[in-house]
Structure formats: C-alpha cells, structure tokens
Amino acid sequence: MSARYTLDAYIGELRRIVASETDPAAITTLVAPLARKFAQAVEWSRPEYRACDPEQGFGVHLLHEEPDHALAVFLIAWLPGRGTTPHNHKTWAVVVGLTGEEQETNYERLDRGETPGHAVLAQRGAQIMRAGDVACCHPEHIHAVRNVGTDIAMSLHTYGRHFNYTGRSDFDLEEKRERPFVVKVEEPARA
Numbered sequence: 001m002s003a004r005y006t007l008d009a010y011i012g013e014l015r016r017i018v019a020s021e022t023d024p025a026a027i028t029t030l031v032a033p034l035a036r037k038f039a040q041a042v043e044w045s046r047p048e049y050r051a052c053d054p055e056q057g058f059g060v061h062l063l064h065e066e067p068d069h070a071l072a073v074f075l076i077a078w079l080p081g082r083g084t085t086p087h088n089h090k091t092w093a094v095v096v097g098l099t100g101e102e103q104e105t106n107y108e109r110l111d112r113g114e115t116p117g118h119a120v121l122a123q124r125g126a127q128i129m130r131a132g133d134v135a136c137c138h139p140e141h142i143h144a145v146r147n148v149g150t151d152i153a154m155s156l157h158t159y160g161r162h163f164n165y166t167g168r169s170d171f172d173l174e175e176k177r178e179r180p181f182v183v184k185v186e187e188p189a190r191a
Contacts, residue, residue, distance in 0.1 A: 005041035007073070010034060011064055014071050018160065024092035028136035031094045031158060036134055039096040039156045050077050050152050053184050057082025058147075060185045065162050072162035074185070078102060078153040083146030086121060086173065087181045090166035093137040093159045097129040100153025104129055107142040107171070119171050119178040129155065142171065 017030045052059040057079050064073040078100070086107050105126040111119060121142060128148065129135060137143065147153040163183075170181035 005037050007038070007042075007063060010038040011071065011073070014158070018071065024138045024160070025136075027160065028092050028094050028138070031092075032134045032136055035094045035096045035156060035158050036132065039098055039132075044075065044098050044154055044156075049075050049154065051186070052077050052079045052082075052152065054079070056184055058084070058183075060183055062162075062185050062187065069162040069165040070160065072159045074157040074159075076155050076157055078145070078147035078155075080147050080150050080152070084144050085170040085181075086142050086144045087170040088140055088142050088168050089137055089159065089163055090139050090168045091160040091163065092139065093157060093163075095129070095135045095137070095158075096156045097131050097133040098154040098156060099131055100147060100151055101149040102129045102153050102155060103127070103146045103148045104135060105144045105146070107144070109140075109142060113178075117178055118176055119169075120176050121171055121173055 013034050014031065017027055021027050021030065049061055051061070059077040061075040061077070062072065063075060064071065066072075086105070103126055106124045107121040108124045109119060110122055113119065164185065168181050169178045171178055
C-alpha cells in the first residue's frame with residue numbers, strides 16, 4: 001500500500017480535471033483510476049470510519065468539500081442489510097468499493113418528469129461491488145445501494161458537487177413518488 005497518495009494530492013488532481021473538462025463521462029473516466037489509487041493508499045479501518053447512523057442505515061463521513069460545495073469526497077459505511085432508496089445525484093460520481101459487498105441496483109425513469117413529485121421507474125439490472133470495484137454515475141443515473149453482506153461495507157465516493165447541494169431526488173417505487181433526498185453527514189475527518 002502506498003501512503004504517498006494523500007487526500008491533498010487526490011484533490012489537486014480532481015481540481016485539474018474539472019478545470020479542463022466539463023463532460024461528466026469524460027470526468028468520471030479520468031477520475032476513476034485516481035479514486036482507486038486513493039482508495040488503496042489509505043488505511044480505512046479506523047473506528048470512526050465504520051460509524052453508521054442507525055436511523056438512515058449508513059454513515060456518511062465527509063473527507064473533503066470545496067467552499068462552494070464542489071468536489072466532495074466521502075467515505076460511506078453501510079450497515080448489513082441496509083441501504084438507500086432509488087435516487088439520482090444531479091452530478092457526476094465515482095465510487096470505489098473498500099470492504100464488504102454492496103449491491104447497486106440500476107433504474108430507468110419511464111416518465112418525463114413532467115408532473116412534479118411523480119415518477120415511474122423500471123429496474124434495469126444490478127451488480128455487486130467489492131473491494132477495488134469502481135462504479136461511475138452521471139447526473140441523471142438512478143440507482144439504489146444496499147449492503148448485502150454480514151458486516152459493515154465501506155466505499156469511497158467522489159462527487160462533482162456535495163450531493164446535499166444538488167437538488168437530487170429519491171424515488172418511491174410503489175407510490176410512484178419523487179421527493180428531495182438529503183442525508184445526514186458527519187463532520188470532516190482527515191484521511
């Protein structure tokens with residue numbers, strides 16, 4: 001494990017990428033190998049990184065956020081059997097699995113979003129993320145994440161903008177509802 005690739009070095013490279021590129025697909029392609037490199041360079045077993053909020057089923061630990069809420073980096077710890085409802089991000093994202101098994105279920109929006117608060121989704125596949133696996137999300141990508149293992153699962157998340165400041169939504173499949181999606185975030189911890 002190389003401890004030389006620090007959070008500051010990672011953030012510096014992220015800043016250079018977003019200063020020269022605007023296309024989310026191009027950005028995530030460039031960020032993905034750097035996110036994997038950073039994920040492998042840090043010791044993630046510290047107890048504070050494993051803390052989860054029992055109400056929401058996961059713990060969101062902010063590692064970095066720019067003053068304007070851009071370029072947010074999080075460590076997320078997931079309780080066994082818990083996860084999120086289907087949601088979008090309204091920004092690009094790169095996720096690297098660190099420990100455990102996270103199932104990512106992808107959805108397609110079938111309506112055009114013309115009726116506020118209403119949404120019709122269809123499931124379009126799922127995969128399991130394990131340590132070292134990387135997933136890239138674009139602004140309107142809709143997915144749900146669930147820890148399908150028996151221990152806390154952890155993943156490193158890098159976003160073009162802090163997800164609580166994007167106007168993102170979560171979706172109720174049965175009620176066909178769309179609503180704002182904001183989660184509890186722990187104060188910054190340095191990697």
